[in-house]
Amino acid sequence: MEIDLSVDLGSLNLANPVLTASGTFGYAQEFSEFVNLNRLGGVVTKSITRYPRPGNPPHRIVEVSCGMLNSIGLANVGVDAFIREKMPFLRTLQCRKIVNIAGECIEDYVAVLEKLASVEEDIDAYEVNLSCPNVKEGGRTFGKDPEQVFKMTRALRQMTGKPLIVKLTPNVSDIGELGKAAEEGGADILSAVNTFVGLAVDVERRRPILGTVTGGFSGPAIKPLALAKVWELRQAVDLPIIGIGGIFRANDVLEFLLVGASAVQVGTANFVDPSISEKIVDELEQSCRRMGISRIRDLIGALETT
Amino acid sequence: MEIDLSVDLGSLNLANPVLTASGTFGYAQEFSEFVNLNRLGGVVTKSITRYPRPGNPPHRIVEVSCGMLNSIGLANVGVDAFIREKMPFLRTLQCRKIVNIAGECIEDYVAVLEKLASVEEDIDAYEVNLSCPNVKEGGRTFGKDPEQVFKMTRALRQMTGKPLIVKLTPNVSDIGELGKAAEEGGADILSAVNTFVGLAVDVERRRPILGTVTGGFSGPAIKPLALAKVWELRQAVDLPIIGIGGIFRANDVLEFLLVGASAVQVGTANFVDPSISEKIVDELEQSCRRMGISRIRDLIGALETT
Amino acid sequence: MSRQKFIEEAQVVEKEQLNPTYFRIRLNAPRISRHAMAGQFINIRMTHFYDPLLPRPMSIFRRNGDEGWLEVLVRVVGRGSKALSQSEPGDRFTVLGPLGNGFSLPKKLPAVLIGGGTGIAPLVFLASELSKMDVPSMAVFGFRSQSEVCCVEEMRAFCQEVFVATDDGSYGFRGLIPDFFARIAEEKGIDEATLYVCGPVPMMSRIADFSRGKGYDVFLSVEAHMACGFGACVGCAVPRADGKGFVLACVDGPVFNAKEIRLGD
Amino acid sequence: MSRQKFIEEAQVVEKEQLNPTYFRIRLNAPRISRHAMAGQFINIRMTHFYDPLLPRPMSIFRRNGDEGWLEVLVRVVGRGSKALSQSEPGDRFTVLGPLGNGFSLPKKLPAVLIGGGTGIAPLVFLASELSKMDVPSMAVFGFRSQSEVCCVEEMRAFCQEVFVATDDGSYGFRGLIPDFFARIAEEKGIDEATLYVCGPVPMMSRIADFSRGKGYDVFLSVEAHMACGFGACVGCAVPRADGKGFVLACVDGPVFNAKEIRLGD
Numbered sequence A, B: 001m002e003i004d005l006s007v008d009l010g011s012l013n014l015a016n017p018v019l020t021a022s023g024t025f026g027y028a029q030e031f032s033e034f035v036n037l038n039r040l041g042g043v044v045t046k047s048i049t050r051y052p053r054p055g056n057p058p059h060r061i062v063e064v065s066c067g068m069l070n071s072i073g074l075a076n077v078g079v080d081a082f083i084r085e086k087m088p089f090l091r092t093l094q095c096r097k098i099v100n101i102a103g104e105c106i107e108d109y110v111a112v113l114e115k116l117a118s119v120e121e122d123i124d125a126y127e128v129n130l131s132c133p134n135v136k137e138g139g140r141t142f143g144k145d146p147e148q149v150f151k152m153t154r155a156l157r158q159m160t161g162k163p164l165i166v167k168l169t170p171n172v173s174d175i176g177e178l179g180k181a182a183e184e185g186g187a188d189i190l191s192a193v194n195t196f197v198g199l200a201v202d203v204e205r206r207r208p209i210l211g212t213v214t215g216g217f218s219g220p221a222i223k224p225l226a227l228a229k230v231w232e233l234r235q236a237v238d239l240p241i242i243g244i245g246g247i248f249r250a251n252d253v254l255e256f257l258l259v260g261a262s263a264v265q266v267g268t269a270n271f272v273d274p275s276i277s278e279k280i281v282d283e284l285e286q287s288c289r290r291m292g293i294s295r296i297r298d299l300i301g302a303l304e305t306t
Numbered sequence C, D: 001m002s003r004q005k006f007i008e009e010a011q012v013v014e015k016e017q018l019n020p021t022y023f024r025i026r027l028n029a030p031r032i033s034r035h036a037m038a039g040q041f042i043n044i045r046m047t048h049f050y051d052p053l054l055p056r057p058m059s060i061f062r063r064n065g066d067e068g069w070l071e072v073l074v075r076v077v078g079r080g081s082k083a084l085s086q087s088e089p090g091d092r093f094t095v096l097g098p099l100g101n102g103f104s105l106p107k108k109l110p111a112v113l114i115g116g117g118t119g120i121a122p123l124v125f126l127a128s129e130l131s132k133m134d135v136p137s138m139a140v141f142g143f144r145s146q147s148e149v150c151c152v153e154e155m156r157a158f159c160q161e162v163f164v165a166t167d168d169g170s171y172g173f174r175g176l177i178p179d180f181f182a183r184i185a186e187e188k189g190i191d192e193a194t195l196y197v198c199g200p201v202p203m204m205s206r207i208a209d210f211s212r213g214k215g216y217d218v219f220l221s222v223e224a225h226m227a228c229g230f231g232a233c234v235g236c237a238v239p240r241a242d243g244k245g246f247v248l249a250c251v252d253g254p255v256f257n258a259k260e261i262r263l264g265d
Ligand SMILES: Cc1cc2nc3c(=O)[nH]c(=O)nc-3n(C[C@H](O)[C@H](O)[C@H](O)COP(=O)(O)OP(=O)(O)OC[C@H]3O[C@@H](n4cnc5c(N)ncnc54)[C@H](O)[C@@H]3O)c2cc1C
Pocket: B061, B062, B063, C041, C052, C056, C057, C058, C059, C060, C072, C073, C074, C075, C076, C077, C078, C079, C080, C081, C082, C118, C121, C122, C222, C223, C224, C225, C226, C227, C254
């Protein structure tokens, strides 16, 4: 049986639903010795900002049960060096190349997109990381406020014809509201979820383990939460969704597709096994064969709940 | 060294900070052959409702990474049978006895408290479970709306002089807001957190595993989330807090105390090892001895973040 | 029902792979072993890490109270059972048991033990107990194929007759257990009996349906998703036949009179 | 820096408990072993369950590229290292390596290898390499007490001189390594040397402080909380001495010139 793993997210077509998650796959080149990158649906870069960012002081990482907390702090080379040093490698890839952008105010995001315009022919889509504090508006995370999600999306929408993916934070009462705000602002695709807020304590030293007190929680532990969020989002909006959270194997991908995601991103798993993203693509084909599914897209949103 | 494990939550004094979490310890008697109940700080009953509840159809339980989802549906004998059949055993205990109450509208909660008044001399405190859908107000969970938290707390406050513990749901953008609402309504103590919303899919059958689609996520996986919520709550309110979420050992208890909880509840762990609550009390004393802490209350909120 | 339960650090003393997916594991757990009754189960915690988190319920398959061991028959279906199957002598698991109610003695004879797959486990224990008490019994066991067939010789020592079917006919009768049993019942003219049934839900359903209106007492040993195993989580609900709520597989069962419960899909 | 890395399913071929908390574990990992250089490390995944989740970094302690094995020296501090210590021959771990930059050859002689606790692990590997190249070296090792002392005989074969201290004086010099080294440096009049230092942060800090302004090249092998081990997570940041951001312990290190970095508390 010929298995068709391809999926469409509006105008963004992927050879298979497996993308890599921002911040967990470097600029893709770091993984080129472990993975045939062209076998993936696509790669997402770490968040690129207007200026280079050194990131937060240590500890930036701590393991927790079935997951990890991070406070990397968007460490990245900045958009200029990204274009100069990282785009040349990305350009050589045949899979979809998605650039994730971040900032501290709308102007930052706009500035990054302006600069990226010069290399836009080699970029297949943008993903907007809204889980950053809005420094100009009292430091509250952009992504927790539907109004700000709307404004940001609209501002960026006016700047590019490329597919615009808005990445939602799960740390809210109602993720559907955020999705609708992004939809109204002109987003093409939603991705969900970014990390959850977590905390771990070094009891001996009576201090938080992370330098920033709280950090972003990711890994298998968050999968049930992420699935619930994607499910909730699916009821609220019509846009295609990219599911993210704790994906380590093909069965996890299928869970996300069934609750309504059209594609997924693999994050923390890349640290545990750098070759895992490609393995998941292989496994996905085998699972479809075993289950007699010839087109994986038929599973999208196919969860039966009655 | 004499170790003093006792803690005060306002007028509620506990011999040690270890309570059991509602719904994970039955009516306490189920554990009497595994645990010397009088060694615990106290026990919390499962949620008691106005009428008996059979609970939700199977599956009610599924394991996920480092945790479990449940959709028990507040199965319990109802307040009349509780008073008749369960209070006689509880009455024999020397530790603190906390009765957790739930319902589908304010009148339900009120009715439960009215009935319990007849046995109130044997009850040390009430805990109010607000993670239930408010059937009269469109089915949205009481506990997600600060206004409803306020109203419910005020209504119950007028009915009893016993310590009133309001148990908060974590599935909100801002748990501090809920805490403030409960504080204004007259709560004496807050407990945090109830379960997170999670989902798991049976890929072969293309169905959610739980009969109710989503369920309550508990266990070690949620500990970092719960710690972050308690920490957030600690910044927002002055009331004593009972920390809950993924506690399996003494070190976990100490983490919760350091971020600001005055006591804790042990939940899912009771299923994995029915004798664990008492073991944690033992371990706690050993940990204090090892760390040279003579009064455990000195650790409450002692996290250093600078 | 409040029989005594024990928590034991049980050491694996033997492990045998019986076929591609079944393993026999012998655990040293003297107190549980001594108190175990046929039809009861234990809850085995695989690791002290948090994944897998919950203990896994396993029927008691054999036991020797004097020697202090008990055995489980494990089919590998997921992570927990796989971990069990990979254990080696010397490994330790925390075990809680004995849990649940066992089989009650037959009021109608013969006792017919009908098992499918690892569902045979509690029936092997039951057969040995019935045999000790000279209660006449027969067994009807079904497996997927010849490679999975096990315990037949042993059962012949306990039972008057032992019938075996395989789904693919590679051993014994070809076909499904309910059909096979119906044929045996007819051929032998069994119109009174106590049936003890343990296996996949569709198999148990069909046997319960077939038995309705006949002179059979039917006991089913059911599985449910469990957390605690002793009545605390209320997770293992099985719908009552009368529609009035649920019974709990772990404390009210796992053995139920077929009339009491409604089996799911 | 883009040396080749390998993912191997490494089998435990030997395990030895050296003292109450140290274990020597020999793994069959031919490709990593062949390419390993002194100062590099491997990332060991303990289980295919999700707890513990992340692989644990361990210095390469010994290796034999021809026989295809490498060894780690493990101190039990938490869950992952405990699981490693409880492994038995035949167990398999997924191992990624070799990772990081090794030690560079000394420009100033002698090479002085200063190790505390399991920090001796990469230095034992280094000593054997220096010895092969006839580079003169001496070792200054510190342990908590006599029971933890290890590798001394082996080091005597590689180094001109080996000095040992214990915190409690139960073996060798009594006291802390920095003091001990200062005394040796003075007594022997060592005013030029390359120091290779691996151990607890306070020890490394004090040696770096002591060396400032002297004719020593100082290389520190540092630890950081790691997730990936190969530069992808950017988690293992170590502050640069010049205040300009961070270097990464896994790809820029773990061996750094003491002048490059600022050690935390
Ligand atoms: C009273 C009782 C007696 C049993 N006796 C035996 C026996 O003798 N031999 C034997 O091999 N098996 C027996 N089982 C079944 C056994 O418990 C399951 O196969 C085992 O829990 C699956 O665990 P896993 O980690 O391997 O699979 P998982 O990876 O957890 O799941 C694999 C399959 O098991 C199902 N499952 C998930 N959670 C549970 C749960 N909490 N309880 C039950 N099933 C679940 C899933 O739906 C899935 O189909 C018994 C079950 C019960 C309730």
